[in-house]
Amino acid sequence: MNIQNKSIRSEHSCGHSRSVDLRRLRSQGVLSEREVKWCQSNGVEVAYDPIQIGWVPLECEDDILGTFGRPNPRPFHFRAWDLKDSAEYAAMLSSERLWRYLPEVYPGPISADDAAQLIELGYEDHHQVLAIEKDGHAIGQVRMLEKGSGTAEVSYWLGEKHWGKRYASSIVAQYCDEYLRQRPKVYRVIAVVHTDNLASQAVLRKCAFTDSARDGEWLTLERLRRAS
Incomplete structure (x- = not known):
């Protein structure tokens, strides 16, 4: 068309x-x-x-x-993390509340030097990690991990001071749309969410994700690309 x-x-x-x-x-x-x-x-x-x-x-x-x-312009910009983001990156990741529903254990406060090392690790072709930027400031992170067979896994987090502003659904929808346009071979995007994290489940369902599977405390939702 x-x-x-x-x-x-x-x-x-x-x-x-x-x-x-x-x-x-x-x-x-x-x-x-x-x-x-x-x-x-x-x-x-x-x-x-x-x-x-x-x-x-x-x-x-x-x-x-x-x-x-x-x-x-679209409200959010997705870009690579830069060393100049180290202090803000460390501050956001040092929030214990941020880690509540993440699969990793809270490591304790993170220094700017630690954040700089994480940023310098970069990402491989199949693993995209980007800062979410709004009005020129990094407010969180989106991540897409290609898992093979046309499937990629999306995850995201926002700095605690940016919670409650109804950003999440717009971020997930925009990021997934842009990623699928850039990666035509990916036909399925999944997200793994803790069963107690009702807010993130609601965000994903608003963004056309549907329940796919459950493994203990973790729920998998999926969004499929429609064939043209």
């Missing part, structure tokens, strides 16, 4: 189809599950709307806040 047509056609169970204007107003509501699947199958970009709790065309006109569509 040529996105310049500015509309999509969605098949309905009754056999007929209707057009969906990609430039429609944001206030017209979110796409249906069938419409989202159609967009994913045909390379039409959608974005998660945290206000209406659903997916809308990326190019829709925002008549709610005026900061939603393609003409405006």
